[in-house]
Amino acid sequence: MSNDARKGKKLKLHKRVTAVVVLACVSGYAMHSYAGTAPSAYLVDGNGRIVTDGYGQCWRTGYWTEALGSGACEPTPVAAKAPAPVAVKAAKTMSPAPATAPSAAVGAPLAKPLFKKLTLQASALFGFNRSAIRPAARASLNRVVAAMRKYPQIERIRISGYTDRIGSGAYNARLSRERADAVERYLVRHGVAANRIETRAMGAASPVVSCRSIKGPVNHRNKALVACLRPNRRVVIEIVRQAHS
Secondary structure, eight states: OOHHHHHHHHHHHHHHHHHHHHHHHHHHHHHHHHHSSSOOSBOBOTTSOBOBOTTSOBOBOTTOOTTTOOTTTSOOOOOOOOOOOOOOOOOOOOOOOOOOOOOOOTTOOOSSOSSOOEEEEHHHHSOTTOOSOOGGGHHHHHHHHHHHHHOTTEEEEEEEEEOOSSSOHHHHHHHHHHHHHHHHHHHHHTTOOGGGEEEEEEETOSOSOOOTTOOSOSSTTOHHHHHHTGGGSEEEEEEEEEOOO
């Protein structure tokens, strides 16, 4: 047998012996690790220390599970790298515009109406207990017509009819309605749009005078009372909605 053949045979024999020794050691460590009441997930020596190889790695046993695995023996998972923050371009800021007074809403009443509230005495507009407009009253109503034509921003006016306290409440309500409607019809006939007018029947509400000192019956035959209550019998025309010009 040549020298090379003898050397090869010795090398194979040496490897076999080494493998047997390692297996014996592993078996010994394994038996030692299993001897305890709580099986170890890794091979340990006689002092209970975990056995590692030349690279510092632990030897797992058949009892190894993720739950029993030791943090010292298992590679630490690499923490997920947080994504780099996305650069957000700041929006261009503008200097705030100088504050200005809010514009008034269309339809809000102005501090100064385009014409003042107009109170017309019923005695000038109508006969006593009547609702037909007298010819002499037309001049006053024509001023309202002229204002409505001149100022289209007057969106709505209100015509309120009032009576005195003589007579029943139902009668006075009806008479005040008829008088307010009579004024409305006059304005409409002279060109004022009906949708710019509203009417109210106020009856004997909101008296201007009381005349409680007047003695006698409360009826139209009591001339003193009829004369005293004259200011209460009236028609009031006023702007209720006016747009800004």
